[in-house]
Amino acid sequence: MIKNYRFVLAVALLGIGFAVVPADGANRPNVLWIVIDDMSANFSCYGETTIETPHVDRLAREGLRFTRAYATSPVCSTFRSAMITGMYQTSIGVHHHRSGRGVHRIELPDGVRPVPEYFQEAGYWTCNGSGLPGFDSSGNPTQVEKLGKTDYNFDWDRAMYDSHDWAGRSKDQPFFMQVQLHGGKIRGASESKYAATVTRAVADFGQATDPQTVQLPPYYPRDPILLRDWSTYLDNVRLTDLHVGRVVDRLEQEGLLDNTLIVFFTDHGISHARGKQFLYDEGTHIPLVIRGPGVERGNTRTDLIEHIDVAALSLAAAGIEVPAKMQGDDILASEYMPKQAVYAARDRCGEAADRIRSVRTDRYLYIKNFYPQRPLLMPSDYKDSKLILQRLRELQNLGKLSELSQQLLFSPTRPPEELYLYGVDRWQTNNLADDPEHASALSQHRSRLNQWIDETGDQGPETLE
Template structure:
């Protein structure tokens, strides 16, 4: 340990050396169907292990329920209206010239920055983000063969599952874990920022067949909801094209998603074994947005329902006082950038709109007045919502295309839209004002 006096006079590189390493673990399209989030079937021992060593945020939300806008908001620390990124085609740098993205900022602060797999949406990295960026893909054919099918008769290409031949390393995520481990084992004189982006459970639902085995089809139930669930949902709440799966196809879809989740979890486990859950490393694990598995009659993301906007988020690090704790405060992915800066003792660059979660890392019950905020587009109209500790309140085109209020205290699955309930009038007015105030 350096004494306070020695620290004062130590050269910057020695101090930089003493900074915590950071392991950022991003998972594509991962909803909260995980062991530690209470799912009765899905096996995720390594995500669960991470949660036991850190703090699990039970009410974490993405800013936009699609890859590029969600990741752009997280990495720039700005809400979608500020980034101007609402789709997977627009490069963030074309809109956000003044922002310093998280990897580039850490690199400027003396970090060695490495990226393996999908952190930005593919192709959206900036020229100054990374010392090393790797995008491993298998050059073998075994992982493309096996038993599987398209669940829509080929109508929608992405509704495809495959219980593949070959090993983990015949799949991109197996190679991503392998490259991450190599980087973790290298000695270097700078602190490390390693960002690992797993590609599953994003479609197509391909995993080595042994990850399908814990999920025999007879164990998998289809989605259950009240028959009239959709009667109080504004049409704008759904994207324009619906893909209705039959009962058998729906169960196959769920099984494949669970298998891909367990496959990702096994790759995560390898990376955690190599990194250790060492106290000098801060680990952040998250999904970029959730996914419906047939709930509310929908089989994708791009909605503002809990299934699509709520994400797993786990933080492990020296700031976490109560290991294994659960925090129920509403938090959001744009909070991660200021949180990391706070934990590292670095100043934040200008323009960040999130809040440091450090008070919650130290005390998960700390008071917290910020709701989380998510937005989605419908053509040139916006749907915007707030997630408070109890409610989700949503306006479609400022209410012109409908509004929703769900009370998660009594209705966690969001079956009853209470926005027109006269007994909720005060709540609606209060949330309406709060939503109008989001910058």
């Protein structure tokens, strides 16, 4: 099976020679996820130089940083449906964005359940919120305490969460907490939202990020609107980092930090033209940092990780048996063998019906476009409402985009297959699918992806039924 294919590597070379060992009784670790919306790995510990992120950097310094973690889906609801079940969204029929919300309902298959239910049955207090009572998921003061973001594409019981916060639990009761932060969404998509972000940045840090200092991917023009958007996005990263620091400080002040497994990650990359919703690294590469009891401090792992692994490693850390059907792996187990490949899928997002699949290996990213006669940026209320997309379309109409931008963003069609080389092509701009020198790799990755689609029961496009 795909799940069992692994490199036969000396685990010591990857720093996997340790495992989170769950304690018994009252000493069972708390498990706290910090899940960020719409944010790539733009943190200092991942090489971002325009801004500083001391609090996430602390987690990395005191824990384990993964450099090649990827989302199995680059959009919120499908990512979260996979996250909370430890399953590929394509395997359980929750792979179309915001599906299962109307007349057509989606129920999880037998043997698949949301992770909070397992924690709850094991005696954990389960909660989902901002991690800071009195503040919302954007870090703003609030008097309304409520559950944090869920966005699951299947029917679920709200009783699987005991509360929005761990404060209400019994004495010595361990907790499972999802800290849900708006992250890259804070900047919004309008000039007024940009201005509000700048005001917050000045208040919290003394100054906002200078748009002229940001570095854009090569296919985005250095246009004032795009530069301003990216600089306010980086200020969102700073605000998110500050919120993370306050949550960690709270744990420390309450004497909980040393016995809490913190898992920090984002739900996909930046919301941009070629980021969120697409399978390039801009859309699917995510930060993943784990800190807590039994986790080696200051280590880095470079093996391939899927975000659904978070479910399995969290259950295992709490001493809860990982369900046999779960597709995610306990990547902290001493016997874990690294993956040879990781997979991702994009399907309908809003009114933009699409089907894209990808497989990543150590050297390559292979993408299969099932609808190559459709453009990358199909009409989409969500994307087209953003100033950056409006400006890109305006520049295209004026003939002011570079050849690279025109080709990658606004070509009327897409190649059926794409192949990119890691270590050489950071932003995936040079498609090698037609290069004879890479024909063997293309064939191998095509076969690997087809096998994954078959073995995991990919449910494919929506039907009229």
